[in-house]
Amino acid sequence: MSALSRPLARLLEKPWLWAFVGAALVWLATIPFTPGRGAGDVLTAAFTFATFFVIVGIGQMFVITLGPGNVDLSIPATITLAGSVATKLMDGQDALIALGFVAAMGCGLAVGVFNYALIRALRIPPIIATLSSSFIIQSTAIAYGRGLRIKPPPALAEFTTARVLGMPVLAICVIVLAALMSVVLHRTIYGRSVIAIGQNQRAARLAGIAVDRTRLATYVMSALFASLCGYLLSAFSGGASLNMGEEYLLASIAVVVIGGTSVAGGFANLPGLWGAALFLFLIVTMLNTYGLGAGIRYVLTGLIIIAVITAAGGRKPLR
Amino acid sequence: MTSTLLAPRTLRAILPAVSLALLLAAIFWLQPRTMSYTGLNLMLNLAIPIALATIAQMFVLCVNELDLSIGAYVGYVACVTATWLVESPPLGIAALMAGILVYAGLGALIHLRNLPSIVVTLGMSFVWLGVAVLILPRPGGTSPEWIRWLMKLHTPVVPFPIIAATVIAIVVHVALMRTAYGSILRGAGGNPRAIERAGWSLLKIKVVMFALAGVFGMLAGMALIGLTTSGDANIAARYTLLSIAGAILGGCEFVGGRVSPAGAVIGAITLTLAGSFLSFLRISPDWQIGATGAILILVLALRALINRAEERQ
Numbered sequence: 001m002s003a004l005s006r007p008l009a010r011l012l013e014k015p016w017l018w019a020f021v022g023a024a025l026v027w028l029a030t031i032p033f034t035p036g037r038g039a040g041d042v043l044t045a046a047f048t049f050a051t052f053f054v055i056v057g058i059g060q061m062f063v064i065t066l067g068p069g070n071v072d073l074s075i076p077a078t079i080t081l082a083g084s085v086a087t088k089l090m091d092g093q094d095a096l097i098a099l100g101f102v103a104a105m106g107c108g109l110a111v112g113v114f115n116y117a118l119i120r121a122l123r124i125p126p127i128i129a130t131l132s133s134s135f136i137i138q139s140t141a142i143a144y145g146r147g148l149r150i151k152p153p154p155a156l157a158e159f160t161t162a163r164v165l166g167m168p169v170l171a172i173c174v175i176v177l178a179a180l181m182s183v184v185l186h187r188t189i190y191g192r193s194v195i196a197i198g199q200n201q202r203a204a205r206l207a208g209i210a211v212d213r214t215r216l217a218t219y220v221m222s223a224l225f226a227s228l229c230g231y232l233l234s235a236f237s238g239g240a241s242l243n244m245g246e247e248y249l250l251a252s253i254a255v256v257v258i259g260g261t262s263v264a265g266g267f268a269n270l271p272g273l274w275g276a277a278l279f280l281f282l283i284v285t286m287l288n289t290y291g292l293g294a295g296i297r298y299v300l301t302g303l304i305i306i307a308v309i310t311a312a313g314g315r316k317p318l319r
Numbered sequence: 320m321t322s323t324l325l326a327p328r329t330l331r332a333i334l335p336a337v338s339l340a341l342l343l344a345a346i347f348w349l350q351p352r353t354m355s356y357t358g359l360n361l362m363l364n365l366a367i368p369i370a371l372a373t374i375a376q377m378f379v380l381c382v383n384e385l386d387l388s389i390g391a392y393v394g395y396v397a398c399v400t401a402t403w404l405v406e407s408p409p410l411g412i413a414a415l416m417a418g419i420l421v422y423a424g425l426g427a428l429i430h431l432r433n434l435p436s437i438v439v440t441l442g443m444s445f446v447w448l449g450v451a452v453l454i455l456p457r458p459g460g461t462s463p464e465w466i467r468w469l470m471k472l473h474t475p476v477v478p479f480p481i482i483a484a485t486v487i488a489i490v491v492h493v494a495l496m497r498t499a500y501g502s503i504l505r506g507a508g509g510n511p512r513a514i515e516r517a518g519w520s521l522l523k524i525k526v527v528m529f530a531l532a533g534v535f536g537m538l539a540g541m542a543l544i545g546l547t548t549s550g551d552a553n554i555a556a557r558y559t560l561l562s563i564a565g566a567i568l569g570g571c572e573f574v575g576g577r578v579s580p581a582g583a584v585i586g587a588i589t590l591t592l593a594g595s596f597l598s599f600l601r602i603s604p605d606w607q608i609g610a611t612g613a614i615l616i617l618v619l620a621l622r623a624l625i626n627r628a629e630e631r632q
Contacts, residue, residue: 069574071437118616122623125573127385127437131563132615139609146605250441263435295456298449305442310432 015260019275022258022308026282033289040166042285047171050277052236054174055229056248057255057273058181059222064256066218067198067265069125074115074134075226075252076245081137082107082230083240084145087152094155101231108227111137112220119219120212126219142242152235160236170232175274182270194218198266250305254280258308279308327629331622335569335585338618342592349599356478362595363480363588364546367470368393369561370484370587371539373569374491375532376562377583380571381495381508382528384429384436389536390559391447392418394552396540398451401460401550419533426529430522444559451552458551462544470545484584491580504528508576560608564615565590570622589614 011017027046031039056075063072082104090100111133118129151157162169185191193214196204205211229248234240257263258279259272283304287297346362347354353362372389379386396418404411425443429436472479495501506514507524515521539558544550567573568589569582590611597610 118619122616122619123626124619124623128563128567128573128615128619131560132612132619135560135564135612135615136609139606139612142608143603143605250445253438253441257435257438263438293453295449295451295453298445298452300449302442302445302447302449305445306428306439309434309438309442310428 014269014271016269016272016275019259019272019279021275023275023279023282026279026286030282030286030289042282044163044166044168046278046281046285048168049281050274051168051171051174052229052233052248053251053255053277053280054178054273055225055232056252057259057277058178058270059225060252061256061259061261061268061270061273062185062194062218063126063222064253064261064263065194065198065265065268066215067201068263069127070198070265071127071253072115072130072219072222072226073127073249074111074130074137075222076247076249077134077137077141078108078111078223078226079230079233079245079248080145080240080242081111081141082227083234083244084141084230084242086231087150087234087240088145090150090153090156092151092153094153097153097156100153100156104227104231105224107230108224109220111227112223113216115223116216116219119215145240145242149239151239156235157238160232170236178270178273185268185270190214190217195266195268198264198268200266251277251280254305258305280305327625327632330625331570332579332582334618334621334625335579335582335589338568338614339585339589339592342589342596346592346596346599349596353595356476360478360480362592363478363484364470366588366591367480367483367487368539368543368546368555369558369565369591370487370584371535371542372555372558372562373565373583373587374487374580375535375539377566377569377571377578377580378528378532378535379436380563380566380573381505381576381578382525383508383574383576384525385563386440386532387437387559388440388442388444388447389532389562390555390557391444391451392422392533392536393540393543393555393558395447395451395454396537397544397547397550397554398455398460398552400466400541400544401462402455405461405463415537418537419530422533422536423526423530426525426527427522429529430525448552455550455552458549460544460550462548466541466545467548470542484588488581488584495578495580505576505578508574508578561587561590561611564611568615568618 023046027039027042030042034042056079060072060075063070085107086100086104089103090096115126115130115133118124118133119126122129160170164172185194193204193209193211196207196209197211197214201211226245226248230240230245233244237244255273255276258276259269259274260276261268261272283301284297287300292300350358352358372393376386376389379389396415399411399414399418402411403414421443425439428434429439470479474482495504503514503519504524504527507519507521507528511521514524540555543555547554565586566578566583567586569584569586570579571577571583593610593614594607597607598604602610
């Protein structure tokens with residue numbers, strides 16, 4: 001093997017590569033059919049919407065990495081709750097942007113602690129715990145946000161839609177955020193504890209890792225990221241709505257799995273989140289560009305996700 | 320005598336029934352008029368499709384998987400039933416059979432490729448929704464005469480929903496809990512390796528369980544159309560969450576193949592009645608889902624207490 005091909009071979013081994021390749025292929029298949037809009041515009045839109053997928057994806061990825069059975073199903077409800085609470089508190093005033101942010105994060109903190117309290121106190125699988133709590137969160141959001149017709153503060157709305165050289169500012173921020181979280185995952189005690197717990201919780205506990213504290217922190221973090229997404233999304237889309245979180249259940253799990261993170265836990269990677277998020281959005285764009293109806297679009301979206309999981313997933317658990 | 324009655328095992332088994340009895344008592348107390356043939360009929364009608372969907376979910380839970388597409392699938396069945404099954408029965412029947420085949424195929428796919436059922440079924444929920452939208456773009460259609468006749472059946476003395484729920488519970492209970500193959504099926508959730516070493520094909524078991532989920536999901540959709548008499552792709556969107564909640568309320572554990580068909584039916588009825596209870600209390604429908612979550616947490620907390628008592632013994 002020559003010296004040149006070794007880095008290439010190493011690149012090909014990266015699990016996140018395929019998500020980016022997929023995204024690029026879908027993009028190439030789309031651009032010949034975009035009338036009046038350039039390839040760059042499609043990419044800008046993709047980065048804009050992928051940003052929100054990545055934000056929730058980071059939290060979900062840490063949770064899934066904790067091992068089999070760990071998944072946060074309360075993300076959509078948390079997005080809605082944080083979005084509604086923040087929008088209502090800010091009341092469209094620029095001066096209250098920080099207060100809205102604190103409130104959204106407060107929602108996230110409360111939800112995360114509640115989720116983990118259920119998991120621990122009732123000793124039930126996280127899927128059931130987060131599902132049960134999502135019912136309550138969703139109802140709270142509905143009751144709180146009924147008739148909510150408040151515009152977000154203009155400055156915040158402007159920030160979420162701002163662009164630099166065609167690149168959404170928010171996307172740049174989230175790329176930096178993802179890079180930071182990658183460091184947290186691979187270079188901090190917390191991140192390595194998450195991976196260790198995912199590989200073998202018993203062994204991790206015996207090795208002296210603070211399993212409970214790590215898991216609590218991870219569930220809180222997932223709820224915080226969901227809240228952040230809700231906060232930004234409500235500003236981006238001109239206000240909170242009761243079903244704003246809906247599509248993020250599939251999206252948050254799909255970006256994690258398509259991005260090359262092991263569903264069996266103990267193995268995570270952050271770059272894949274971006275590839276997968278772009279891929280997911282571009283597929284919908286592609287199907288839209290081809291002028292397909294809603295029915296066919298749903299069917300193809302579902303089939304493509306299953307096909308990708310079938311091709312990419314299927315890794316046997318480590319044990 | 321008292322010791323066997325208070326044994327954790329017994330307590331756990333009667334917990335669903337006790338919750339239902341308490342809820343029913345509260346409803347009767349709040350609104351005595353419900354304590355009649357018509358009252359019960361009206362309150363429990365919608366419990367039948369939910370109970371069938373819950374049984375479907377239970378089959379999937381039994382092999383340690385989760386079906387997040389059951390609501391969309393029931394919607395698909397509802398659309399097929401409200402259109403094709405009326406206009407050209409052979410086409411309708413073929414479409415329904417295809418649904419069951421797809422379910423069986425999903426079981427095989429999930430097992431063979433070791434895929435996370437959450438992701439696969441979430442993807443499938445889009446597929447079912449899409450096909451349903453293609454079949455029935457806007458709400459409409461009509462119910463086949465015989466299904467409507469069955470669902471509106473006026474049975475003597477005991478209202479039809481109660482009879483139907485009892486029949487469903489008994490049939491599934493006998494098949495799954497009292498037959499030899501039923502215990503193999505449950506064993507695949509409890510200790511797959513042991514079942515495999517004993518010479519049973521795990522692949523076949525997963526296919527059977529998913530196909531059964533498909534069958535009961537189909538029955539749920541048909542029953543639903545018998546009640547509503549018109550279809551819509553989103554008609555059963557709530558069923559995914561309701562079925563999971565109902566199965567857990569009824570004592571199904573999430574892992575280990577511990578399930579209870581009778582409990583699942585009772586759980587589904589409890590959830591349906593919880594809705595009536597809230598409206599009798601004049602609580603805003605906004606809190607309907609929240610109440611489901613609260614009930615779920617309450618019952619799970621009670622179960623945790625019982626389990627803890629068991630460990631102490």
